[in-house]
Amino acid sequence: MLHDRVALILIFAVPLFAFLVLTIVFSHSVIRGLGVTVVDEDRSDASHAVAEYIAASPSLRIVDRSATLSDAVADLRSGKSISAVYIPPNFERDLQAQRRPQVVGFYNQQFLTAAGIASSGLSDALSAAAAAAAPASRAAPAPASIGTLVSETITLVNPQKNYAQFLLRTLLPMVLHAIITLAGGYSVGSEFRRRNAREWIACAGGNPIVALAGKLAPLVGIFASIMWVEPLLLEGVLEIPFKGDLPMMIASSLLLIVSYLSLGALLQLVARDLATGLGLAGLFVSPAFGYAGVGFPISGMNAFAQCWSAALPLRWYMSILLEQAARGLPVSESAFPFAVLAGLTALYGTLAWLRIRSLIRSHWFETDGAPKQPEVDASSPGVGGAFLAEWRRVLGNRSAFTIFVLAPLIYGIYYPQPYLNQILRKLPIAVVDNDMSDISRQIVETLDASGALRVASRPQTLAEARADIDRGRAFAAVEVPPGTERDLLKGINVHIPVYADATYLFIFRSTAGGVAAAIGSLTSELISRGGRADGSLVKAKLAAISPADVLLQPVFNPVGGYASYIVPAAFTLILQQTLLIGVAMLTRAALNGGGGGIVAGVAGRGVAHLTIYLPALALYLIVLPHVYGFSTLGDVPQLFALASLFLLATSFLGQAIGTAFTRPENATLLLLATSLPQFFTTGFAWPREAIPDVALVFGRIFPVDFAIDGLVRINQLGASLWEVTSSWLGLWCLTVVYFGLAVISAFVAKKRLANAQA
Structure with a gap:
């Protein structure tokens, strides 16, 4: 391991990278300055006072004072603001006459986290503004015939309602569990054809338990140290307290590590191919954010998602973590999830042992282990030749076919399942x-x-x-x-x-x-x-309670469906990650093949990747949104114009990255584990207003940042390309830059290859 650069990067550098990125993203735990557009059709002293109250709200910031509601809707679609306030004509006159004029606050619920903060801020600001702007005659209302009931929320756990405290505590183990699984699979799978599996088994004396234990034991120690340092950093640096039983958490973390190392090893022993096994591991760990009940509670999931989550050790570890670290419950309260976690650890460890024992008895290790020479795939000159050669590589390589063709289909069905009930009921x-x-x-x-x-x-x-x-x-x-x-x-x-x-x-x-x-x-x-509900007595009573009728109206995803919120953005990230991994896997083989010019080769492969992914685009942007009931308001040609540019930029980035990988499976190892930090730098799940500039700049490196913003606004909000100009221009810039970088990288790699052969 000490002589394997890829293993060292995966085990040490990737967790550090994830920790730094997520810590920076959530360093501003309180969301402030969400954009508000004010439409003031009264233009009176009272309406100006309302606007001032909105501007004084810590969570809100007036970014535009539009003349019409259509301008406000354009601001919502383009992302200039997350909410809008409409003050009707004659607001001041009706207020003085105690007619309870209606003030409407619209908020874009497609962005659920920001919308929740914005609606709460609007409710407080508008109610306070209406009370302050009411006429002095309201000071002595007539005696009320009956009082009113007012709910008052008192927070028991996480009283600051600190989003960072909740998310950081859960997201870091989420990233680590993916790295643990990949590291366990890489440790075992790298013995196939890369090193010598026969020597590995011989060192263990033919004993499967010794072989697995010796292979995975160093990783247990390394990841245990990382997981135990994490709460110290959370409490010491970020002041996120740990309230529970320390021995319970130590034991739980060890079980989590052993279970996912065993799972990674099992998948490799089943696939008997490193790249394929890593792909299967990615299928298990990538959607775990949803199935573990962190984003959407398990009680609100459908039957399939609940059953599948029960087979994931992460789900039970998260239950223990939140019960112990956040709530500080007695150890006995965590006994059931701990027992299930221990049982799953024993199950996956036993299955891995049975599988390796079967392979030893069938003498598979004695016939395997001879390194294969890389296949040379000569392509015809020109863009067309590179295009056809890339199609042949995708269709002729099992791992590439799985990533390019099968993975988008599987993820499209598998990933949304935890969220499909949309809203929480009962x-x-x-x-x-x-x-x-x-x-x-x-x-x-x-x-x-x-x-x-x-x-x-x-x-x-x-x-x-x-x-x-x-x-x-x-x-x-x-x-x-x-x-x-x-x-x-x-x-x-x-x-x-x-x-x-x-x-x-x-x-x-x-x-x-x-x-x-x-x-x-x-x-x-x-x-x-x-x-009567609309009678004068009722109106007088309501006027005595509140001088204005404050109506909060969600727009776009009006029911607040969680799947409608998270899945369209996640689909875009899935497209980028699968395409990046697949392109990086094949780039070295394409360069080894020779034939044709470098510029034509990069361009031809980019066009090939675009055509290969067109069915996946149609599936994610048109078919599945209709199947799952998401809104699709966008113009299809404009949608595909932006999406095609996104795919080209991603292809060129993948080709530039792929020249650095000497082996195809390295792309899966190093790119898969970075998915979650990337998602939270895009400003979708966590508002851009709360993300430091350094993290925003980092997020712009990846095409998915511009693509999520642009595609969601076009498809779910009905925006036009003109309204997402920043995303359109950003993707054009990345496409040009990454095309140039891919050409330069290919030239350098070709030169090194020629020198090595000489």
Whole structure:
């Protein structure tokens, strides 16, 4: 291992790279300065005051004061702003007349994380602005006939609602588990045809357990050290506290490492080919972010995703990590996931042992191990010759065919499965009823009837409710305080505490929003009791509560579907990574083949890759969005124009990188493990406003940065190429630069090859 440069880079450099990139990306834990477009059709002192309140919000920043709503929509589509506020004509006049004018806040929910922050900031800013702009006559309203219910969220775990604390704690093990699997597979698979498998087995005395243990033991020690240093860095440098049992986490991390090393070895022993085995490993580990329940909770997944996630050791390790590190639960609470993790480790270790024992008994190692000479594939001169030769290489090489053709199809079906239920329904909550009145029973019934919530338990005390949350039986606890009915009948506003767990921020927002919506619905029902909902008495009561009607309206992905949010962007990243790996794998073989000029060869191979990937483009941009129910608002020719440029830039980048790889499987090793850090530098899952400039500049190196922004805006938001000019021009620049770099790299590689042969 010490003499293998690729192994050293994979084991040491790639984890360090991932840690640095993710730490920089999430160094700004609080999202600020999200763009807002204001459409002010009143242009009064009151409307100006509303705009000032928006500008003063820490999470928002006014980027445009458009004249019309159509201009605001263009800002939303182009990415200039994430939200827009519409102030209607006669706003000040209606406010003074207590007619409750409606102010509408639109937010682009295609970008779910930023939209959640923007909608919360808009709600607070608009409500405060309306109250401040109300006439002085509102100071002494008539006595209310009945009070109102107001939900008040109190965060139990992760009270700062720190996105970085949650994501960094989970993403770093996510990256490491992929590296561990690839390293285990590379350690075993490199013995096939690269070194001498017979000597390896002979060193072990023909004992399969000794062979595997000796091969993988150094990796266990290395990765254990890396995983144990990580929490020290999180707590010491980033001040992310560790609250749980240290021996439990040490044992769990060892089980995770052994399980994925065994899995990587097993896949190599099954495939008996290094490149193919690494491809299978990538299929297991790449979508694990979704199947482990980090992005979307396991309780909201379909049956297939839940069953598959149960077979992944990472899912159970993440459960232990969050229970121990974030919540600090007793060890007994983590006993079940620990037992499952131990069982999966034993299962994959046993399967690897059985497989290598079978190969030893069949004397396969005695016939394998002779190094194969690289195949020389001479191509005809010109762009056409390079084009045809590349097609032959893709169709004639099993590993290349798998990556270019089968991988996009498999990922297109396999990757979205955890997210296809789109939204969370019937999240379990606990309700502590300390009033035991008719009103409190109505509150419980309203919460249980909500589509988002389900009253799963009725504990007697808040301590019992907290225990339900810790054990995962509830995601929040709602307390109905004593005297609720009495205070409501006296016209006093009653605050309903909602104790929620912010470990999983997506669940936290869904739960808190569901409780607030249910409580608000019940309040409206109580206010309208005894009168028409649109009658003057109800309007007077509403005006006494809030001088303006603040309406928050999501646009683009209006239901907040998680699959509609994450999958289109992930598809683009899958296209880049599979194409990069495939191109880098074949570049060395293409250069060895000779024939034709360098410039024509680079161009011909680029066109070949574009035509090979056209079916994958159609699958990801047209077919699967219709199958899965995602919005497809874009113009197809414009969509394919941007996508084709993206593929060409990726092909030329892959050709430039591929000249540095002496063996085709090195591309899979070093490019696959960098996928997750790349995704979070694109500004899609984590807003650009919260990403430091150095990380944004790094992200621009890869075509996927411009492609995700442009393709999602065209296909999901209905933008035109004119509205995504920055992405269009960015991809053109990368295409030209990487074409030149690929030509230079090919020239240098050809010269070295000629010198070596001489």
